[in-house]
Amino acid sequence: MARLDDSIRSLVRRVGAALGAIALAASVFAGEIPPADRRSGYEFMSRETRAMQDDDTANPGLLWVLEGAALWKGKTGAAGRACADCHGDARASMKGVAARHPAFDAARGRPVNLEQRINACRSDRQQAPPLAWESRELLALTAYVTRQSRGLPIEIAIDGRMQPFLDAGRAAFDRRQGQLNLACRQCHDDNWGRKLAGNIVPQAHPTGYPLYRLEWQGLGSLERRLRNCLVGIRAEPYEYGAPELVDLELYLMWRARGMSIEAPAVRP
């Protein structure tokens, strides 16, 4: 009996040591991607899909940009004002704006993403009802504004006010969630470039949102993509505009700082 106990004990010890070694190896591989190794999802795509994104006459995202340009000039709301009445030519006034969002909003006391900024402008300045999340109009306006930052580097300013939200976003990225008990980091930091079923796991840099996904047959926001990912790991997705999602967006944009905006991108 004593011999059996001993052998079980030694087995437990050996298994424990092996698990420890795996954990050590994982901690060596884990951690943020060095700046030189960061790649946009664009680089993982097929030649055909890249060509579709690069050609402005083949990129379906440009249809939303076109609609956004019309909405920009259209007067709306009780104030009867158009975006252009305050902001003028978007090509000048909106240049670089998308590369700075999510940005701190003093009124809310927390960072807001571009969609929330557009809707705040609508309710405060235009006195119009806010546009629904993922509605064609909101996507079109976001695509039009983001398009003005194409090619510019992402610059997220982190100060004392922003730091707690960035930390919360990072914690969400690191947290194991859902029935599959997976953290974002396990796929997108530790296993990028490898395959998940037939697809290459990208690094999850939000450089192209709102983007046209062939799977969606339409344009979608970063929040839609994040909710998709949460469903994929069988977690309960947060509601659109939830603080948790915006914090995660903030962390992802900060993580991709310095990379170029390529919106509206095309992804498979």
Next chain:
Amino acid sequence: MASVLINVPERARRGEIIEIRTLVSHPMETGYRRSQLGAPIPRDIIRRFVCTYNGTEVFRAELHPAIAANPFIAFSTVATESGTLAFHWTGDSGFAVTESAAIVVE
């Protein structure tokens, strides 16, 4: 609101083969899907695309439910004379869009 993107070269030499690319905003709902409540979603697709060059038909396509949303159609024609290329998309529920582009042939 239907929006259209058309790419036609502004200038071409007489007899040159030119490529024309068109992209139109449309959901291309197949008619085979059901809503979350089980009700069938009626078909809503573009049925036909026609391109005329100074009134003469140079290209026509029939579209079917298996074609993806926002159809992209590219084709080529021979630049014969200066004038207008007109594009017509027609489909279910009275969908009709017309766009045109000018071309100068030297």
